[in-house]
Amino acid sequence: MPETPGTSNGTDSGTAGARAVSGAGIQLENLTKIYPGSPGPAVDNVNMEIKAGELVIFVGPSGCGKSTTLKMINRLIEPTSGRIRIGDEDVTDIDPVKLRRKVGYAIQQSGLFPHMTVAQNIALVPKMIGWPKAKIGSRVEEMLDLVGLDPGEFHGRYPRQLSGGQQQRVGVARALAADPPVLLMDEPFGAVDPITRDHLQDELIRLQHELRKTICFVTHDFDEAIKLGDRIAILRERSHIAQFDTPEAILTNPTDDFVSGFVGAGAALKRLNLTRVRDVGVVDFPTAGMDDPLESIVALLRSGPTNEVLLLDPNRRPYKWLRRGDLSRAKGTLARAGTLVHDTVTRDATLRDALEAVLTDSAGRVAVTGRRGEYIGVVDMETLMNNVHELLEADRLEAAAQEPEPDEQDRPDQQDRPGGSGADGAQGGTA
Structure with missing residues (x-):
């Protein structure tokens, strides 16, 4: 399937232009689905152009047809009428099985085959399309590393041996294994707890920053749409498009009351989901290893610029915050001293994620971590x-700039001025 050059309004616009787009553009032309016996179409005459390398979110009320529209792109659901183009190819009439092998697909609860190992699940599509064994093995290792799972640790595990978040990561790895230009995601993070969901969202942002695939993502969560999407398609009943625009444009200028209902109250605060931790000031902090001599840690605490240090485990992951006052409880060991690190954020986390993490910690800071923690x-x-x-x-200034200038007749200083817009004035009258 040929690649289509394009650009994105991406979540990391400062560097997006420097990265090659590996996705393909998608065009939906008059796409319609009518189920037998239904009084009307489930999806009615949808027209949409998705740029190569974009992450586009479909969001709308339950039953509006967003998942049906998504599944017609890879023809898991056959359109009743209309056309689908991926890159330069009209895929409406080609073999749907071959099409699905060229389009990645990730769903809620991962959809992994329980009798296959992690490696076998990821290798499934490359094996079907005839990749050599050595290439498949290399690709499995690459995909596990890409989604932040240690190949040596997870290669031979079965899905039942994984947490929900790990299963979703493997599901994404499987969807990307054959290097498809398009990835379809149908509420992939809807069945995990909120903390895991935040981490998976951050992981997807990081992956998209690296891979620049074309991703169509269905969700019912508008905050998730704001956080992830380059553009958001807010869909009415039968997938009629209410507004298809950037998150910023939808938050600041919803087209009608239906869209405003999705935005809800606090649009300015929702914009915290548009800025990433990597875009603000991440600073260094005094750190020490858990196995460092106690004397050196004490010296660091006493001479450092802050009254605490961050203890790191052998993999350099944040483990404990240790304050000067904790030293009295150390008694030759740090086993009981300090406070375990409960919250961290990645560089791809939003300011909202970081603010929530900081607010749960009375010390007013949160550690930032990389792809392996x-x-x-x-x-x-x-x-x-x-x-x-x-x-x-910025929101206040923008709102002030959008306020219309008062008409001449509304200005108090014009009412009593000769020739003004009062009842006897000539100016402002009808010629």
């Missing part, structure tokens, strides 16, 4: 609040 730095409350104030001020 390794320590990168710290972001603090002052930095986050400065950015919140900048967003609110």
Whole structure:
């Protein structure tokens, strides 16, 4: 399937242009689905153009046809009428099985085959399309590493031996294994807990930043749509498009009351989902290893710029916050001293994620980690609040700029002025 050049309004617009787009554009032309016996179409005459390398979100009320529209792209559901183009190819009339092998597909609860190992699940499509064994093996290792799972640890496990978040990561790895230009995702994170969901969203943002695939993603969660989408298609009944625009445009200028209902209250605060931790000031922080001599940690605490250090485990992952006051409880060992690190955020986390993590910690900071959980730095409350104030001020200025100028007749100083717009004035009258 040929690639189509294109650009994205991407979540990391500062560097998106420097990365090659590996996705293909998608065009839906008059796409319609009518089920036998139904009084009307489930999807009615949808026209949409998705750019190569974009992550587009379909969001709308239950039963509006968003999942049906998604599944028609890879013809899991056959269209009643209309055309589908991926890149330069009209895929409406080709073999649907071959089409699905060229389009990645990830669903809720991963859809992994329980009798296959992680490696066998990921290798499934490359094996079907005839990749050599050595290439498949290499690709499995690459995919596991890509989604942040240690190949040596997870290669031979079965789905039942994985957490929900790990299963979803493997599901994404399987969908990407044959390097498809298009990835379809149908509420893939809907069945996991909120913390895991946040981490999976961050992982998808990171993957898209690296891979630049064309991704169509269905969700019922508007906050998730804002966080992930380059553009959002808000769908009415029968997949009629109410608004198809960037998250910023939808938050600041919803087209009608239906769209405003999705935005809800607090649009300015929802914009915290549009800025990433990597875009704000991540600073270094005094750290020490758990196995470092106690004397050196004590010296660091006493001479450092802050009254605490962050202890890292052997894999350089944040483990404990250790304050000067904790030293009295150390008694030759750090086993009982300090406070375990409960929350971390990645560089791809949103400011909203970071703010929530900071607010749950009275010390007012959160550790920032890399793809394998390794320590990168710290972001603090002052930095986050400065950015919140900048967003609110920008919204205030934008709202003021959009207010219409008062008409001449509405200006008080014109009412009593000779020749003004009063009842006897000549100016402002009808010629």
